[in-house]
Amino acid sequence: MDAVARIERTLAAAIALAEGPGCPPRLAQAMHHAVFPRGARVRPRLCLAVAAACGDDAPALSEAAAASIELLHCASLVHDDLPCFDDAATRRGRPSVHRAHGEPLAVLAGDALIVLAFQILARVAPVAPRRLPPVLLTVGDAVGVPRGIVAGQGWESEPRCDLAEYQREKTGSLFAAAAAAGAAAAGADAMAWRRLGDRLGEAYQVADDIRDAVLDEAEMGKPAGQDAAHARPSAVAEFGLAGAVARLEDLAAEAVAAIPPCPGAADLRAVIRSETHRLLPRGLAASAA
Amino acid sequence: MDAVARIERTLAAAIALAEGPGCPPRLAQAMHHAVFPRGARVRPRLCLAVAAACGDDAPALSEAAAASIELLHCASLVHDDLPCFDDAATRRGRPSVHRAHGEPLAVLAGDALIVLAFQILARVAPVAPRRLPPVLLTVGDAVGVPRGIVAGQGWESEPRCDLAEYQREKTGSLFAAAAAAGAAAAGADAMAWRRLGDRLGEAYQVADDIRDAVLDEAEMGKPAGQDAAHARPSAVAEFGLAGAVARLEDLAAEAVAAIPPCPGAADLRAVIRSETHRLLPRGLAASAA
Numbered sequence: 001m002d003a004v005a006r007i008e009r010t011l012a013a014a015i016a017l018a019e020g021p022g023c024p025p026r027l028a029q030a031m032h033h034a035v036f037p038r039g040a041r042v043r044p045r046l047c048l049a050v051a052a053a054c055g056d057d058a059p060a061l062s063e064a065a066a067a068s069i070e071l072l073h074c075a076s077l078v079h080d081d082l083p084c085f086d087d088a089a090t091r092r093g094r095p096s097v098h099r100a101h102g103e104p105l106a107v108l109a110g111d112a113l114i115v116l117a118f119q120i121l122a123r124v125a126p127v128a129p130r131r132l133p134p135v136l137l138t139v140g141d142a143v144g145v146p147r148g149i150v151a152g153q154g155w156e157s158e159p160r161c162d163l164a165e166y167q168r169e170k171t172g173s174l175f176a177a178a179a180a181a182g183a184a185a186a187g188a189d190a191m192a193w194r195r196l197g198d199r200l201g202e203a204y205q206v207a208d209d210i211r212d213a214v215l216d217e218a219e220m221g222k223p224a225g226q227d228a229a230h231a232r233p234s235a236v237a238e239f240g241l242a243g244a245v246a247r248l249e250d251l252a253a254e255a256v257a258a259i260p261p262c263p264g265a266a267d268l269r270a271v272i273r274s275e276t277h278r279l280l281p282r283g284l285a286a287s288a289a
Numbered sequence: 290m291d292a293v294a295r296i297e298r299t300l301a302a303a304i305a306l307a308e309g310p311g312c313p314p315r316l317a318q319a320m321h322h323a324v325f326p327r328g329a330r331v332r333p334r335l336c337l338a339v340a341a342a343c344g345d346d347a348p349a350l351s352e353a354a355a356a357s358i359e360l361l362h363c364a365s366l367v368h369d370d371l372p373c374f375d376d377a378a379t380r381r382g383r384p385s386v387h388r389a390h391g392e393p394l395a396v397l398a399g400d401a402l403i404v405l406a407f408q409i410l411a412r413v414a415p416v417a418p419r420r421l422p423p424v425l426l427t428v429g430d431a432v433g434v435p436r437g438i439v440a441g442q443g444w445e446s447e448p449r450c451d452l453a454e455y456q457r458e459k460t461g462s463l464f465a466a467a468a469a470a471g472a473a474a475a476g477a478d479a480m481a482w483r484r485l486g487d488r489l490g491e492a493y494q495v496a497d498d499i500r501d502a503v504l505d506e507a508e509m510g511k512p513a514g515q516d517a518a519h520a521r522p523s524a525v526a527e528f529g530l531a532g533a534v535a536r537l538e539d540l541a542a543e544a545v546a547a548i549p550p551c552p553g554a555a556d557l558r559a560v561i562r563s564e565t566h567r568l569l570p571r572g573l574a575a576s577a578a
Contacts, residue, residue, distance in 0.1 A: 023435030027443035084392040103373040108443050111403060115433030118407045122429050125422035133414035140411050144404030146312030154316035154397050165311060
């Protein structure tokens with residue numbers, strides 16, 4: 001089964017918990033809306049690609065780790081879209097969760113998705129009990145304080161913030177965790193794999209800045225041109241469009257160079273090259289190639 | 290060290306994570322506001338009392354379990370107080386978190402506290418790796434879907450709900466988990482201890498209804514008379530004041546009877562009797578005794 005199918009199956013099994021007896025049906029619908037239909041699933045694919053490179057001898061654990069990271073990503077999107085933050089009307093080309101289901105259920109769906117990420121890790125623990133603690137620690141720290149995505153979002157409430165730190169926490173932390181958790185799920189050293197994820201996280205952030213600058217709302221699936229509209233710092237504002245594309249290519253090369261020695265290193269290098277290439281809008285990818 | 294001191298020390302160590310480098314200071318303040326100064330800490334005290342009755346041979350794990358349950362309780366209060374739910378101005382006699390720190394930081398503080406509950410369990414895992422999975426499962430299921438406190442809160446967004454189910458999820462689930470997690474942390478069977486927590490959870494709910502009916506806002510530390518004002522179902526509305534007090538006494542007796550055989554059963558029975566007695570406002574406790 002390919003990685004995407006494994007991810008979708010694991011996410012569907014996780015969300016099915018919300019369809020069990022006792023769960024309010026509208027909450028279950030809001031959670032489903034937040035997770036399906038799928039986004040790019042870039043973080044869980046990274047998690048499984050690293051697990052594969054390390055041997056992936058406990059696939060149920062690597063799948064749970066990948067799905068937990070995607071659930072946490074989806075939860076962060078639901079809460080970031082709330083009226084008190086971005087008040088976004090659309091996400092992935094559809095109404096945001098609070099527009100479709102109301103603000104109370106959007107708050108609760110986000111909360112429930114955060115908890116679900118840990119519930120699925122708890123359920124898979126018997127597969128490889130000694131590997132659960134490093135996976136749990138990696139995933140928890142990527143989301144919580146002091147340096148996870150919630151902390152990153154918290155910088156928007158401060159009078160001053162370091163842009164690099166903000167982006168590293170808000171975007172980079174979950175990429176670094178995806179790589180590290182994939183390694184830990186396969187019994188490898190989580191720390192050795194963080195740099196790969198960190199470089200990919202920054203590449204993803206730069207690609208997002210590029211897409212925001214050159215695509216329209218229909219292509220983005222969410223409001224476009226937001227960085228310029230809000231005068232936000234971005235890689236395009238800092239380096240220009242061509243400079244941002246070059247920066248993305250550099251980060252992709254750094255990511256490939258950061259792959260630690262492992263049985264599947266050659267395959268993983270090919271995957272990383274192809275994935276980072278896919279991050280660019282089509283016309284720009286052709287010109288960069 | 291007594292139970293309360295162990296709980297406060299463990300919570301302080303957990304919140305100190307938010308004071309680490311990289312964390313936005315205002316988010317750390319909002320999290321601190323949500324957890325200190327202390328409330329009754331009734332759930333973590335139950336958790337440690339059950340662990341003690343079962344031998345408590347891994348005290349760092351029982352302390353982490355107790356603190357994780359209190360962090361999740363505090364998180365639920367912060368989110369329940371938000372404008373889209375109760376819009377409560379006060380909590381524990383002080384401004385609610387969103388009134389003191391703004392709505393964005395209240396959403397994020399709740400999120401971060403949920404995650405922190407799992408971060409501290411991950412950190413204590415090496416103490417007793419085989420006991421982590423049942424503790425994690427117990428805690429996660431008490432908060433998430435389908436029957437945890439988030440699901441309970443979700444029933445408020447449904448056109449119809451079963452009051453008993455709503456209260457069991459919104460209040461009972463975390464009490465049942467406190468007892469079960471305390472047992473699991475001490476190596477005992479979590480399931481055997483759920484009924485004790487379940488009975489105490491219902492007793493606590495009845496006591497809350499009684500306090501809401503007879504105390505004023507200063508004594509409650511939050512708005513009083515809310516059940517009558519919102520025509521909410523409550524034990525006092527259903528049984529009258531004397532009937533509600535009698536119901537509380539029955540539940541306390543059922544809780545005591547539900548204690549499974551264990552080395553510290555006699556001590557635990559005494560603790561449960563004294564704790565449930567304390568739940569009543571002073572005048573009523575005297576008349577009931």
